[in-house]
Amino acid sequence: MTVAGGDDIEFGKALTRIETPIPGLVVFELPVHGDARGWFKENWQREKMTGAGLPDFGPVQNNVSFNDAVGTTRGIHAEPWDKWVSVATGRIFGAWVDLREGPTFGHVFTTEIDPSRAIFVPRGVGNSYQTLEPDTAYTYLVNDHWSPEASYSFLNLADETAAIAWPIPLADVEISAKDREHPRLVDVTPVPPKKTLVVGAAGQLGLALRQALGGSAHVEYVTRADLDVTDPGLDNARRWRDYGVIVNAAAYTAVDLAETPDGRQEAWAANVTGVAALARIAASHGITLVHVSSDYVFDGTLDRPYREDDAVRPLGVYGQTKAAGDAVVATVPRHYIVRTSWVIGEGKNFVRTMASLAERGVDPRVVDDQVGRLTFTSDLARVISYLLRSPHPYGVYNATSAGAATSWADIARSVFRLTGNDPARVQGISTDEYFAAASSPVAPRPRNSVLDLSKIERTGFRLSDGPTALAAYLS
Structure with missing residues (x-):
């Protein structure tokens, strides 16, 4: 079903939790309601989402990122907080790499996210995004305030071990100079537990x-x-x-x-x-x-x-x-x-x-x-x-x-x-x-x-x- 501003969003999904190979990284299908005027969704509803198995992670800050061009690529950044990531408009390809200490270090998960999907990203899991439609905006809740003293870990988008199958080749997309210089997996220091x-x-x-x-x-x-x-x-x-x-x-x-x-x-x-x-x-x-x-x-x-x-x-x-x-x-x-x-x-x-x-x-x-x-x-x-x-x-x-x-x-x-x-x-x-x-x-x-x-x-x-x-x- 397509409605004004709908971008072929799938409507009528039940709120559903989907496990991934990375412990704690969980995809959620979101109910989106639409008609000829547009669409509406509950992007974050604590009672329903914790009831469906989302950790009650206590978000304290809401951020929005906008990209006007297809192929804009960000990451791979492992941050010292948990994130709830969803799309407001457009569509993204997301790639996540576990950079935490432990047996799943280096594990990779990829999926597409549109307004009818969201993902919970636990602390220490590297996340990256590539826009698949113009005028894409994604929003994320985090459970700590941003600080210049915060400690991050990074992985190169082109790392051969992770071998992420980017829909648009990295040679053809917009990437920041910093993201191009991040280390390969073999040189990444694993993120310790809290x-x-x-x-x-x-x-x-x-x-x-x-x-x-x-x-x-x-x-x-x-x-x-x-x-x-x-x-x-x-x-x-x-x-x-x-x-x-x-x-x-x-x-x-x-x-x-x-x-x-x-x-x-x-x-x-x-x-x-x-x-x-x-x-x-x-x-x-x-x-x-x-x-x-x-x-x-x-x-x-x-x-x-x-x-x-x-x-x-x-x-x-x-x-x-x-x-x-x-x-x-x-x-x-x-x-x-x-x-x-x-x-x-x-x-x-x-x-x-x-x-x-x-x-x-x-x-x-x-x-x-x-x-x-x-x-x-x-x-x-x-x-x-x-x-x-x-x-x-x-x-x-x-x-x-x-x-x-x-x-x-x-x-x-x-x-x-x-x-x-x-x-x-x-x-x-x-x-x-x-x-x-x-x-x-x-x-x-x-x-x-x-x-x-x-x-x-x-x-x-x-x-x-x-x-x-x-x-x-x-x-």
Whole structure:
């Protein structure tokens, strides 16, 4: 059907997503409505397009490019932002080359785009266009403001490896001098992923994340000395648009000290004020925020394992701050809250304390009516890496080591046995007895800290068996 200004546009298409060989590069067929007066389309409609699978990439700038002559050719430019490209009038031939680090580096995709088609171009994928009709105008939304400091990568339009079949030979078209001088594929430096920032890199989980995420240049590990998340200048402490992920492995975890006036202040500062600052930055810049939660957000009164959607009912200050932090993080569009319990890693922890007591001949009295599972930081770090590596729906995921739930006293007996000591030396006591014997403030503990692991297991992830992991840890 042809209408005034229609240029033989195909009308009546359904909004359709079309995958390409380049990961994240997606073509969309667009509904165009026309009659004798002309035509109309919704060029960008967030609800419909995200519903059809387009990433909610948060555009902040709209640009329009016009070419009056057939054959005008631009590119190949890989830009540090995502783009939504469509045509307002005319028709173009587009070529895209993956210039990102990874196994698809150098992959090519080509197609024609008219007003009834659009394409989402992820950061680091080189894009180029050749006009096929006079008076062609194409428009593109981007999710970062243009900056002269922005870092680009380029590929020569005539690169023999990409071997793009241009409809109009490059010798016969208008190309800028700069575009003619761009390097061949063999000389292109691949575009690295957006940066990952690990906050709290010196703690038990932070040390495990160094192993799980590795030492790649795009992964940045910081301690409080490097980056104070409660600093009023945090918004300007980094060029946050360069970051794709923030993993918050920092927290105030002195559960009993949190019941004191100074501890209460420190707990709220670290677990709520600092978390809120990270959440604000993540939401503003489209960053995925990973936050570690705790079994202490529950009161432990249920007679079954706690699921991700159970209502929180914290008992003490520490649990209250963790619940408040969770609520803040849940407002970030891209978030993972990883809820865990009884964390064991490098540094001071319950298992090492019991091993030390066993070797020194001390017979401890340990609570036997609080039930849960240990979480080894290696497991926790693997879960975080897994969620980021193979993106799953955002939200809350429980993650502990697997196996039967047990009490603190039973874990202590296992430690004694695994270190060659008599487990009968461990005497079980009730929580009430423990509180009565305490000489300083003691935080209330949930009696049931068992977390339901079925959600993370349904994704195909396999957690380590707790008793086996305990034996390996002590060996």
